[in-house]
Amino acid sequence: MLKIILMIISTVLVNNFVLAKFLGICPFLGVSRKTETAVGMGMSVVFVVTLATAMTWLVQTLVLNRFDIQYMQTIVFILVIAGLVQFVEMVLQKTSPGLHQALGIYLPLITTNCVVLGVAVLAVQNEYTFVESLIYSVGASVGFALALVLFAGLRERLALAEIPESLEGTAIALVTTGLLALAFMGFAGLVK
């Protein structure tokens, strides 16, 4: 139990995927203008990453390892993820139109979100068991969502601030992210 808690703290706060591992920067900068959209994107990512990691873990153990074709990993994983995202979108459309309306526009973007592929590959590289992979993926994606929502809040404030002309837009967003990352470094001592 302690191991699980430590793993979650480690992935959400200490080794935050956006702020310490530089994964998923594109959507992080892209959909963080409003807190509302950030929450939507964050929820979609948690959902897809967890599903995708479970799928890719099964594919890795049942197919790639059994037939000794680990070198196909990148191609197979990205296809599984792309297929999964399409599938999730279709299922949501049929079963819960409300949720689909809330998450729909973010889903296609998630295929090219490096968090998804990154977590899938890292879970295999670290040789996690199935349950560990699941916890790892939940932690990683919740960390992404947390950073995204926090940053969206900062950015809403930033829109009202007076910024030197040439730093407007992405430049000041990156500097702000740097300060947020600096704040997150304060968690560094929590987990060894």
Add this chain to the structure above:
Amino acid sequence: MTTLLRDLVNGIWKENPVFRLVLGMCSTLAITTQAKNAIGMGLAVTFVLVCSNVLISAMRSVIPDKVRLACFIVIVATFVTIVDLVMAGFFFELHKAMGIFIPLIVVNCIILGRAEAFASKNPILNSFLDGIGMGIGYTLAILIVGCIRELLGSGSVFGISVFGPRYIPFLLAVLPPGAFIALGLLLGFMNKVNKKLAM
């Protein structure tokens, strides 16, 4: 001839993937702690970019419009796998330093972006030059970031000491927050230069 030249130069300054289009940020931030890694990443991305641009351009009339993104991803992933295996075989140290970011070239927005915006609409030669230009632009950009961070963070460039042994390293530059701040300030600087040039 002039359009060919324009396609080549386009990616280096006017549409520089990092400074102007702000694409491919993950690898730009993550592996630029040293100038050496930046060169390695730049070459790997350039190779994948040129190969996938040429192949996608050659197959642009065969690929059905509806499944084009899936086709692009498979083509890109194939070349990334080639790069991954070649680097693991011949440049083991570099491969280890770049780690997870080699398979992640697949989802680098620059490559898919060029496939969608350029290679799927233009002839092979133009796409080849576009790939080369974008690749050079990307490599130059991350090399600049890499040099700055290595210079401040460890007082050297390409492992060669610049400030001498008495330099006290500015650790923040090689830590994650330093990457964000350095790139942000650099983007601001580029914006300013661009505005001066436009006047």
